[in-house]
Amino acid sequence: MTKQGVGSRVLRKEDDRLLRGRGQFIADLRMAGLQDVAFVRSPLAHARIRGISVPPEYQGAVFTAADLTDIKPIRAVSGLPGFKVSEQPSLACGKVRHVGEMVAMCVAATRAEAEDIAASVQLDLEELPAVHDMLAGRKSDTALLHEAWGDNIFLETNVEVNIAAALDAPIKVTREISTARQCQVPMEGRGVVAHWDNRLDQLVVHSSTQMPHIVRSGLSECLGIEHGRIRVISPDVGGGFGHKGILLPEEVVLCWLTMRLGHPVRWLEDRREHLTASANCREHHYRITGYASRDGKLLGIDCEATVDSGAYSSYPFSACLEAAQVASILPGPYDFPSYRCRTWSVATNKCPILPYRGVARTGVCFALELVLDAIAREAGIEPHELRLKNLVRPEQMPFDNITKKHFDSGDYPQALSRAIAAIDLPALRERQRRGEADGRLVGLGMAIYCEQAAHGTSVYAGWGIPMVPGFEQATARVTPDGGLELRVGVHSHGQGHETTLAQVANEILGIDISRIKVLHGDTAFTPYSTGTWGSRCTVMAGGAVSRACEEIARRAIAIGAFMLKADAGTLSVRDGCVCGPAGSVTLQEIAYVWYRRPQDLPADVNPGGLEITAGYKPQRDSGTFSYGAHAAVVAVDAETGAVEILDYVIVEDGGKLVNPMVVDGQLYGGLAQGVGTALYEEMPFDGSGQPLASTFADYLLPGPTEVPEPRMFHMETLSPYTQFGVKGIGEGAAIAPPAAITNAINDALRPLGAAELLHSPVTPRRVLQAIAVARMGKAA
Amino acid sequence: MAVKVSMTVNGKSVSHEVEERTLLVSYIRETLRMTGTHVGCDTAQCGACTIHMNGRAVKSCNILAMQAEGASITTIEGVANADGTLHPMQAAFKEHHGLQCGFCTPGMVMSAIDLVKNFPDTTEQQIREQLDGNLCRCTGYHNIVKAIKAAAADPASAKAGV
Numbered sequence: 001m002t003k004q005g006v007g008s009r010v011l012r013k014e015d016d017r018l019l020r021g022r023g024q025f026i027a028d029l030r031m032a033g034l035q036d037v038a039f040v041r042s043p044l045a046h047a048r049i050r051g052i053s054v055p056p057e058y059q060g061a062v063f064t065a066a067d068l069t070d071i072k073p074i075r076a077v078s079g080l081p082g083f084k085v086s087e088q089p090s091l092a093c094g095k096v097r098h099v100g101e102m103v104a105m106c107v108a109a110t111r112a113e114a115e116d117i118a119a120s121v122q123l124d125l126e127e128l129p130a131v132h133d134m135l136a137g138r139k140s141d142t143a144l145l146h147e148a149w150g151d152n153i154f155l156e157t158n159v160e161v162n163i164a165a166a167l168d169a170p171i172k173v174t175r176e177i178s179t180a181r182q183c184q185v186p187m188e189g190r191g192v193v194a195h196w197d198n199r200l201d202q203l204v205v206h207s208s209t210q211m212p213h214i215v216r217s218g219l220s221e222c223l224g225i226e227h228g229r230i231r232v233i234s235p236d237v238g239g240g241f242g243h244k245g246i247l248l249p250e251e252v253v254l255c256w257l258t259m260r261l262g263h264p265v266r267w268l269e270d271r272r273e274h275l276t277a278s279a280n281c282r283e284h285h286y287r288i289t290g291y292a293s294r295d296g297k298l299l300g301i302d303c304e305a306t307v308d309s310g311a312y313s314s315y316p317f318s319a320c321l322e323a324a325q326v327a328s329i330l331p332g333p334y335d336f337p338s339y340r341c342r343t344w345s346v347a348t349n350k351c352p353i354l355p356y357r358g359v360a361r362t363g364v365c366f367a368l369e370l371v372l373d374a375i376a377r378e379a380g381i382e383p384h385e386l387r388l389k390n391l392v393r394p395e396q397m398p399f400d401n402i403t404k405k406h407f408d409s410g411d412y413p414q415a416l417s418r419a420i421a422a423i424d425l426p427a428l429r430e431r432q433r434r435g436e437a438d439g440r441l442v443g444l445g446m447a448i449y450c451e452q453a454a455h456g457t458s459v460y461a462g463w464g465i466p467m468v469p470g471f472e473q474a475t476a477r478v479t480p481d482g483g484l485e486l487r488v489g490v491h492s493h494g495q496g497h498e499t500t501l502a503q504v505a506n507e508i509l510g511i512d513i514s515r516i517k518v519l520h521g522d523t524a525f526t527p528y529s530t531g532t533w534g535s536r537c538t539v540m541a542g543g544a545v546s547r548a549c550e551e552i553a554r555r556a557i558a559i560g561a562f563m564l565k566a567d568a569g570t571l572s573v574r575d576g577c578v579c580g581p582a583g584s585v586t587l588q589e590i591a592y593v594w595y596r597r598p599q600d601l602p603a604d605v606n607p608g609g610l611e612i613t614a615g616y617k618p619q620r621d622s623g624t625f626s627y628g629a630h631a632a633v634v635a636v637d638a639e640t641g642a643v644e645i646l647d648y649v650i651v652e653d654g655g656k657l658v659n660p661m662v663v664d665g666q667l668y669g670g671l672a673q674g675v676g677t678a679l680y681e682e683m684p685f686d687g688s689g690q691p692l693a694s695t696f697a698d699y700l701l702p703g704p705t706e707v708p709e710p711r712m713f714h715m716e717t718l719s720p721y722t723q724f725g726v727k728g729i730g731e732g733a734a735i736a737p738p739a740a741i742t743n744a745i746n747d748a749l750r751p752l753g754a755a756e757l758l759h760s761p762v763t764p765r766r767v768l769q770a771i772a773v774a775r776m777g778k779a780a
Numbered sequence: 781m782a783v784k785v786s787m788t789v790n791g792k793s794v795s796h797e798v799e800e801r802t803l804l805v806s807y808i809r810e811t812l813r814m815t816g817t818h819v820g821c822d823t824a825q826c827g828a829c830t831i832h833m834n835g836r837a838v839k840s841c842n843i844l845a846m847q848a849e850g851a852s853i854t855t856i857e858g859v860a861n862a863d864g865t866l867h868p869m870q871a872a873f874k875e876h877h878g879l880q881c882g883f884c885t886p887g888m889v890m891s892a893i894d895l896v897k898n899f900p901d902t903t904e905q906q907i908r909e910q911l912d913g914n915l916c917r918c919t920g921y922h923n924i925v926k927a928i929k930a931a932a933a934d935p936a937s938a939k940a941g942v
Contacts, residue, residue: 021816
């Protein structure tokens with residue numbers, strides 16, 4: 001049999017249906033009596049609602065907050081001290097706090113008709129001053145989103161370790177660095193189809209979500225219906241990247257609506273809604289100072305970080321999801337003795353924030369790595385030399401860093417050295433000296449990060465949000481014909497779990513993966529799980545599948561020992577058989593006896609049989625730390641501001657890779673999103689809080705000609721704490737590209753004096769501005 | 781006002797009364813109940829809704845069903861080989877891990893089949909440029925490009941008939 005277990009590059013089981021157009025995405029569901037919903041959304045960022053008028057012919061087809069008297073607002077509380085709670089009404093109540101906030105819900109036979117009704121609803125709004133700038137929003141003389149708070153600060157945090165010791169350092173570099181607001185942009189928008197199942201007396205909610213069990217808990221809280229009367233099904237999901245890790249107000253109101261009307265209702269997020277009315281992410285501002293010795297030894301980092309959290313706290317990750325993490329992850333993979341970081345999560349009149357691949361890591365990596373390059377320039381050393389002096393060394397592993405992150409394993413300096421070797425630094429520097437025939441400027445940039453993944457109870461209990469991951473569970477069932485069913489509460493929306501979790505089971509039981517069925521995405525038949533986020537599934541669900549299969553193996557051996565008349569201690573499971581010195585019996589034969597001929601079983605057989613739910617946590621639940629070093633070579637046209645990526649190298653270490661083909665796919669995809677963050681993607685707002693990108697003509701995604709093919713190199717340092725030594729790696733490749741590419745651009749612009757790009761995305765306009773500023777400085 | 785539209789879809793004649801404003805993609809998805817053709821942007825930028833109309837790849841979210849009157853339409857459901865095996869382009873996407881979530885995939889495959897028909901000796905650069913109307917958020921495109929290159933070189937492609 002071809003090897004299919006852990007480490008095998010096997011093709012994916014889910015591909016066939018998707019390639020034939022037989023995927024079942026949320027918009028593909030059909031139900032008798034289904035009606036479509038369109039929302040009247042606020043055209044203003046901040047306004048008091050004076051009235052909502054519905055034409056008489058549409059009474060009964062339009063619902064507002066006044067109708068939803070029995071629904072509780074969404075409350076995503078954080079247990080961090082000082083966190084201020086926002087109450088997000090499912091339909092706006094009294095005020096609207098961002099453009100796109102839902103004010104009324106319209107229902108009709110088709111979406112087009114529902115949109116016609118929505119267009120006929122008149123809103124009488126009294127416009128209020130909008131908070132569109134988080135730094136202004138931090139001040140006391142600004143408009144208030146949630147009046148009872150007295151300010152606009154969801155949460156302020158402060159971490160300080162021995163910062164006084166760094167203040168007199170010979171090198172002191174301060175920069176103001178910021179990142180644009182982004183949208184996650186899965187190719188499939190969100191969507192909800194809700195109906196009431198009379199037979200089961202149960203609300204059935206199909207939703208394009210990464211976390212069906214968490215959505216169920218949220219719905220239960222908002223609707224006041226017990227969990228047992230709610231079933232959430234997540235069908236094929238067309239990408240998530242964090243955007244679908246949320247309890248949607250749309251989910252809440254569609255559930256209410258189907259109970260009110262008695263027929264199925266559906267809402268599908270269109271692209272305009274996604275870009276202008278859904279959650280955003282990653283709008284950060286840093287005022288950051290790096291302290292170093294003359295020879296480039298990092299002595300301290302001092303930072304003030306502000307995150308634009310939008311109008312409400314999203315369930316379950318909360319409004320401080322990014323800023324609170326910034327303080328703990330800003331030190332990155334480096335070892336230095338002094339640190340201070342103050343953070344603010346600021347409420348503004350924009351969509352709430354949600355996680356996006358890498359969450360705050362993309363921003364902190366950008367801020368820190370840009371400052372490190374600035375320090376290297378000040379110290380007069382190569383940027384990689386500076387980093388090699390300061391990275392945590394392999395002999396220090398496992399290592400507790402300055403914010404008490406526990407790095408489990410790895411060789412960060414080797415990853416960086418390999419990346420620099422692959423780039424061929426001397427040749428690149430020589431090329432820069434020679435200059436380009438076309439007059440463009442060439443530069444090299446790098447960035448290195450480590451990514452905490454699959455972090456569990458101890459981390460999230462401290463955070464105190466509505467969701468704390470505990471043991472991850474999986475159910476394994478040998479079928480009567482010797483196949484295997486796996487049921488997991490995590491969800492797959494591109495990650496390939498139908499294949500990779502089957503590979504994990506194959507590693508232990510040897511059952512051919514064509515005979516292993518992975519079932520996920522339905523609260524009715526999967527164990528509770530917080531779902532798919534935080535690069536956790538391979539570690540957590542893979543570990544749970546392992547534990548379940550190990551127990552299946554033990555039970556099969558007990559039955560097999562009886563059938564073989566052998567001592568169980570001499571038997572093992574291999575290639576789908578229980579094997580011993582004197583013979584073997586297949587799992588199929590064992591399953592046949594258990595299910596079909598119980599009269600042949602031993603008297604003391606385990607009554608649990610060939611089905612088991614097992615739970616798993618790594619030996620430490622503080623998270624695995626995969627890491628990567630990225631190096632980019634770019635050419636910048638100083639006349640047009642255009643940037644071309646000439647070469648891109650990734651050296652990554654994700655521990656044991658269950659399916660290297662799938663991991664490579666994650667790296668390719670992460671890089672593409674990182675390139676988008678670095679050069680293209682931006683959700684701008686005007687001074688009245690209006691979002692200015694509403695189609696893919698304004699919100700630019702990288703296409704096939706914009707993403708370079710990286711040269712990828714793998715390292716394999718096993719995690720000491722997880723099954724097989726795996727580490728989470730799903731988000732990593734999206735973290736470093738903005739920093740690596742921007743550092744490369746800044747390196748390219750060095751001949752032009754002080755031109756330095758400090759804001760992502762680095763658009764041609766920003767490049768030209770930076771050059772103009774540098775030239776003006778020179779002229780002065 | 782309702783109008784009657786008639787066309788051939790995947791070799792079968794179909795005819796329905798639809799609202800004048802019905803988009804071709806809505807007709808295919810909602811009326812014909814063929815949901816392999818996806819809607820990703822509504823504005824003809826992402827390419828998830830790509831189908832073949834009279835032998836050319838077009839974005840079905842950007843034309844009315846009425847404009848397809850009398851046309852011959854092929855959707856993703858119509859490209860597999862007659863014996864049920866995957867079309868060489870579909871097979872190449874699987875072989876080269878050219879899909880992750882699978883949402884953009886039908887549109888990608890439809891564009892790619894058209895691309896190879898128009899540029900049989902295609903290069904990587906040409907594939908990237910020709911694929912500019914199709915967005916994918918998962919794969920970073922490389923494996924899609926590899927798949928298309930492999931399918932273009934596969935003699936079975938020429939015989940596949942789509």
